[in-house]
Amino acid sequence: MDFPSFYMDHLAGGRLIIGLIASLHVLINHPLAVGAYPLLTWMEWWAHKHNRPDIDRLACRITFIVFIITTTVGAMTGVGIWLSTSLFAPFAIGSLLRVFFWGWFAEWLVFISEVVLICWWFLSWRKADTAEKKRKHIKIGVALSLMSWLTMALIVAVLGFMMKPGEWNQTRAFLDAMTNPLYAPQLGFRTFFALMTAAVFIWFTAFFFTRPKVAGDDGPKRLRRWIVYRMSHVVLVSLLGVFLFGTWYWNCIPETMKANSSVALLTQEFMSWHGRFQSLLGWTIVAFVVIGIGGLSNTFTLPRWALLVPSVMGIWLLGHFERAREFMRKPWVIGEYMYSNGIHKDELAFLQSEGLLRHATYVKHREVTEANKAECGRDVFMLACSRCHSTTGLNGVIEKFTLMYGADKPWDAAGMTLFIKGMHQTRTFMPPFPGTDKEAEALVAYILQLRENPQTLRGAQSEGITFAPVAKPVEEAGR
Amino acid sequence: MNLLAAAPVPRDLPLPLPVPEWLLVFCLVVFFLVHILFVNLMVGGSVLVVLLEWMGLKNKRWDALAHEVAQTITVNKSLAVVMGIGPLLCINLLYTLQWYSANALTGHAWLMIVPLVIVAFLLTYLHKYTWDTWTSGGKKTLHQLTGLGAALLFLFIPLIFLANVNLMLFPTEWEKVKGFFSSLGIGNILPRYLHFMAASLAMTGLFLAGWFGRRDSDLSHLEGFSRPELRRLFYKVCTCITLAQFLFGPLLLFTLPAAGITTAVYVIIFSGAAVGLLALQQLMAELKSPDAAIGGRYGRIVALFSVVVLGMGSGRHVYREAALAGHQAEVKERTARYAAALAEFNKGQAAKPQPAEQSAEQLFMNCAACHAPAVKLVGPPLTEIAKIYAGNPEGIVAWAKAPGKKRPELPQMPSFAHLGETSLRKIAVLMLEKAAVK
Structure with missing residues (x-):
């Protein structure tokens, strides 16, 4: 990549940080924004129509929590995905911004309206004291629900596009990218998932606001029964949507990616989970069904803790969905266009023939020699491997080679070089090695040196940059 | 050109800008x-709130005023964040290489923006919503500390x-940067910071x-303040600081790198x-006007300040363009050179006859990383494989x-399996042959 390499060695390059920020964002955005706004608006409308000030008060209190969380952690983790991706994969985010400019621009406009509307909606809630003002206030809630759904609808287009670019790589057309085949199922899955989890969230939060304060006061109990009964309906209906759209989504994933996904599930960190995957997925659905049906009963109330079970499982399900979605993209960061290390598909053969170091910018040497071999290998590692691997830490190359070549015996450099060159054949989720044979040997020399002397590889944010003068074209250099 | 000798010249992304450059520039500015503007209101507001609340310890009316000002910050801060996305989008597109490079070079701090802003926002809410409950003794101190934090x-x-924003302007300096704090020594950050804070x-x-x-x-919450008094108070803040800007402004301008x-x-x-x-003259006139007339020039003052701000924003862009002109041109040139070489190479590749099917030896390279002739590398050696599958290449194919x-x-x-039955069969036969030779 032609940017200074930000790198956090012990966090597998730092990808983990994008993952954490993004997961937190989705976990807030789906239940608390996309799902909760329409449900809270509906509660407000119902309260107005049936003259139930207690329901209105409850909706307002839950909105307070939603308001605080979405305008702090929610908003900033959204921006944080962008800020962190700018560091770890500027080549990818930079390219996506150029292709998706109008998508992002439109999303920004929708996002502005979403922020304005949530502030307006919440801060004017208690001022809406006449029927007419109330009707207007409910309309703000409706607009907010629409806008927050639209934000998600636009960003899902970008996510879907990264998985399966449709015709984009030929036509480079924006509309093609927006109408890619994974779009509708993914959006449907997320919409219903958001509603389902939002219902559980509102249900759970309502317990805190419906505690009987005065002995003999039936009000809180009645309110609690009301919310539980309604929200369990929402859970059951949305669950069906989650199931249907989820199935459609998996059926639409291109075959190669499906093949990859089994690799992902089998060999990577998912390995130990795989056995439990299907049963856990089943249990997640069962958990939501159980509380959904349990909530319909009017002879007993489900205890608060019972809601934590499906919530935790829902988080797990979504987390797994996002991780699998991210992983299935491999070896691409933008399907059939750019590999996960930022190498373009159409420059692969060129770099393999002329050399990765020759055409890079932030490298110390341009030609591999016996004397500078390990130093060159370090730069090759930074360019070709560092977006996914650490040196000696998490998902480290030393760990990977130890699995293959053993911890207690010398490693065969020739074998390792062969492996690196053919790696994309055996590890289909990895991009092909984008350099010359000599550069592969240099990489091996660096790895062997790392094994002898494990040293943290520091990124541009602490080490700064080094750059060799731009190399002359191959012909002029006298080849 | 000498000046740029030490600047790295990276290649740009091989995708065209999605919209005309002038439009992006307009949007950016x-x-x-x-x-x-919203950042100013957020930062300036939170500083004023701390000062006013502290003054409120002696006289309650300042505390009430501080509370009123605090109400505005939480909305302004949300707008500050959301309005930041547009310019970020534009700067990413217009200065892709310079901007992302500056981000990477100050990477730890850049990443810290996310948690720091979250904490700042949560503290702001805590400060706002505990105003009426944390009112005395240790709780009031805690409240003030929250605001201060x-x-x-x-x-x-x-x-x-x-x-x-500063580092991206000076690619020749990038080599000197080792982390965020060292980047503060480049350009004229301190005068820029003072100018920004004063503007806030x-x-x-x-x-x-x-x-x-x-x-x-x-104004019913603000006992002890009349409307003209409040207006005059904040006009005074604006006037004094604007006067100071005539010191900070030139300081910034004359310390800018050439x-x-x-x-x-x-x-x-x-x-x-x-x-x-x-604008300053109008502000002074406002301060002198009688209670009944104060505020009459507000629209005019806002308009004048808008012109000032637009001027400063444009000046800033013109400076940026000039500072980066050389680097942008070199980047463009190198990008074009690379694209040409790449196109040439790919044309040559396409013209070459399609490589014949891979030979068994070539295919075997896929296996050689793990299977050596006689020693165990990762998997068993060929000799061992041959023993198991003697005369049975199909067995190897099925296993593979x-x-x-x-x-x-x-x-x-x-x-x-992705290599295909035919290739796998070729490999299997070769494996058995190789083992037989040994």
Whole structure:
């Protein structure tokens, strides 16, 4: 990549940080924004129509929590995905911004309206004291629900596009990218998932606001029964949507990616989970069904803790969905266009023939020699491997080679070089090695040196940059 | 050119800009000013709140005023964030290489923006919503500390953005940067920071002079203040700080590295400053006007300040363009050179006859990383394989398509089904031959 390499060695390059920020964002955005706004608006409308000030008060209190969380952690983790991706994969985010400019621009406009509307909606809630003002206030809630759904609808287009670019790589057309085949199922899955989890969230939060304060006061109990009964309906209906759209989504994933996904599930960190995957997925659905049906009963109330079970499982399900979605993209960061290390598909053969170091910018040497071999290998590692691997830490190359070549015996450099060159054949989720044979040997020399002397590889944010003068074209250099 | 000798010249992304450059420039300048206005109100507001609340310890009326000002911050801060996305989008597109490079070079601090802003926002809410409950003794102190904590964070976070906006302008300096703190030594960050902070207070003063001046605004919580008094107070804040800007402004301008200084920059900035003098004169006149008439010039003052800000924003862009012109041109040239070489190479590749089917030896390279002739590398050696599958290449093919796990001490072999039956058969035959030779 032609940017200074930000790198956090012990966090597998730092990808983990994008993952954490993004997961937190989705976990807030789906239940608390996309799902909760329409449900809270509906509660407000119902309260107005049936003259139930207690329901209105409850909706307002839950909105307070939603308001605080979405305008702090929610908003900033959204921006944080962008800020962190700018560091770890500027080549990818930079390219996506150029292709998706109008998508992002439109999303920004929708996002502005979403922020304005949530502030307006919440801060004017208690001022809406006449029927007419109330009707207007409910309309703000409706607009907010629409806008927050639209934000998600636009960003899902970008996510879907990264998985399966449709015709984009030929036509480079924006509309093609927006109408890619994974779009509708993914959006449907997320919409219903958001509603389902939002219902559980509102249900759970309502317990805190419906505690009987005065002995003999039936009000809180009645309110609690009301919310539980309604929200369990929402859970059951949305669950069906989650199931249907989820199935459609998996059926639409291109075959190669499906093949990859089994690799992902089998060999990577998912390995130990795989056995439990299907049963856990089943249990997640069962958990939501159980509380959904349990909530319909009017002879007993489900205890608060019972809601934590499906919530935790829902988080797990979504987390797994996002991780699998991210992983299935491999070896691409933008399907059939750019590999996960930022190498373009159409420059692969060129770099393999002329050399990765020759055409890079932030490298110390341009030609591999016996004397500078390990130093060159370090730069090759930074360019070709560092977006996914650490040196000696998490998902480290030393760990990977130890699995293959053993911890207690010398490693065969020739074998390792062969492996690196053919790696994309055996590890289909990895991009092909984008350099010359000599550069592969240099990489091996660096790895062997790392094994002898494990040293943290520091990124541009602490080490700064080094750059060799731009190399002359191959012909002029006298080849 | 000598100046640029030490600048790295990276290749740009091989995708065209999605919209005409002039449109992006226009959006960058305008959206950035809108963003920075709300940032000003957020930062200036939180600083004022801390001061006013502290004054409120002696006289309760200041505490009430501080509370009223605090109400505005939480909305302004949300707008500051959301309005920041547009300019970020534009700068990413216009200065892809310079901007992302500055981000990476100050990476730790850049990443810290996310948690720091979250904490600052949460503290701001805590400060706002505990105002009526944490009212006395230790709780009041805790309340003030909460406000102070938020204000200090708001004072620090802009420095991270400033470091990036500054660093991107000087690619020749990138080599010297080793982390965020060392990047603060480049260019003239301190004068820029002072100018920004002063602008935050001035803009907040002007905003509050208007905010409390609204005819329908409710001043019932503010006992001991009359509307004209409030207006005059915040006009005074705005006036004093604007006066100070005539010190900070030139300090910033004259300490700017020469790289981007052109006549146009001076002309634009000085014109802006001249309009600034007009605004100052109007402010002074407001301060002198009687209670009944105060506020009459508000619209005019806001308009004048808008012109000033637009001038400063444009001047800033003209400086940036000039400072980066050389680097942009070199990047463009190198990108084009690379694209040409790549196209040439790919044309040559396409013209070559399609390579014949891979030979068995070539195909075997896929296996050689793990299987050596006579020693165990990763998997068993060929000699051992030959013993198991003697006269049975089909057995090897079947195994390679769907490997099991027979040896607990070895990692499991991945499937090679994607190579295809024919290739796998060739490999299997070769494997058995190789083992026979040994």
